[in-house]
Amino acid sequence: MSERRLDDRFLCAELVTVDWVAAEAEPAGKGSHAPRIVEAVLEDISVLGACVQVEDRIPLGAAISISAHPGGGDSGGGARFSGYVSYCEYRDFGYFVGIRLSDETPWSTGAFEPEHLTNLAAMSRRGVGRAGKRSPPVLSPTVH
Numbered sequence: 306m307s308e309r310r311l312d313d314r315f316l317c318a319e320l321v322t323v324d325w326v327a328a329e330a331e332p333a334g335k336g337s338h339a340p341r342i343v344e345a346v347l348e349d350i351s352v353l354g355a356c357v358q359v360e361d362r363i364p365l366g367a368a369i370s371i372s373a374h375p376g377g378g379d380s381g382g383g384a385r386f387s388g389y390v391s392y393c394e395y396r397d398f399g400y401f402v403g404i405r406l407s408d409e410t411p412w413s414t415g416a417f418e419p420e421h422l423t424n425l426a427a428m429s430r431r432g433v434g435r436a437g438k439r440s441p442p443v444l445s446p447t448v449h
Contacts, residue, residue, distance in 0.1 A: 312351045313426040317419035319347040323357055323402075325369040325390070347371065347419060348401065352411045355386065355404045363390050363402050371404065373417045384417035386410045 324342040345357040355371060363369065367390045374383040387410045392403040406412060414422075 312353055313424060314349050314351045315419075316349050316423040316425060317347055318421050319373065319419035321345050321347045321357065321374075322372040323359065323363075323369055324372070325363055325367045327364045327367045345371075345402075347373065350412050350419070352406075352413065354388070354391070354406055355412065357402050357404065358399045359402060360399050362395070362400050363393050365390050365393060369402075369404055373419070386412055386417075 321344075322342060323345045324340055326338060326340050341361075341363075343359055343361070345359045348356045348358055350356075357371065368387070369390055370385055370387040372383055372385050386404075386406050388404045388406040390402055391405045392401075394401050
C-alpha cells in the first residue's frame with residue numbers, strides 16, 4: 306500500500322478503545338446502526354489521522370472515535386479523537402483501520418502521548434550514520 310499521509314507519522318503500540326457506528330447499513334444480522342465498542346491497538350498516529358488494529362472489519366465511512374488513556378488504564382485523564390474510517394484492510398492477524406481525524410480533534414503529544422512513540426520522519430532524516438550503522442531511533446515527537 307502506498308503512503309497516503311500528508312504529515313509526519315508516529316509509530317506506536319498502545320491499547321485504546323474504539324467505538325463506531327456504520328455510515329451505511331451492514332449486512333443483515335450485524336446490528337446495522339448499533340454502536341460498537343472494542344479494544345484496539347493504536348499502530349500509528351499523526352495530526353490528521355491514525356491506524357488501529359481490530360479483530361472485525363469496520364465499514365468505510367463509519368463515524369469512529371478513539372479513546373486513549375495514559376498508561377493504558379481506564380481512569381480519567383484520557384483523550385478522545387473522532388473521525389471517519391478511510392480504509393480497512395485485513396493483514397496477517399486482524400484488520401488495519403485508517404482513520405481520518407476531524408478538524409475538531411487533531412492529535413498532538415499535548416493531548417495524548419503514547420508510551421512507545423517513534424517518529425519515522427526523524428529516523429529517515431537521520432539515515433545511516435558513520436561506518437554504515439543506523440542512527441538510534443528518535444523517540445520524542447515534535448509537538449504540533
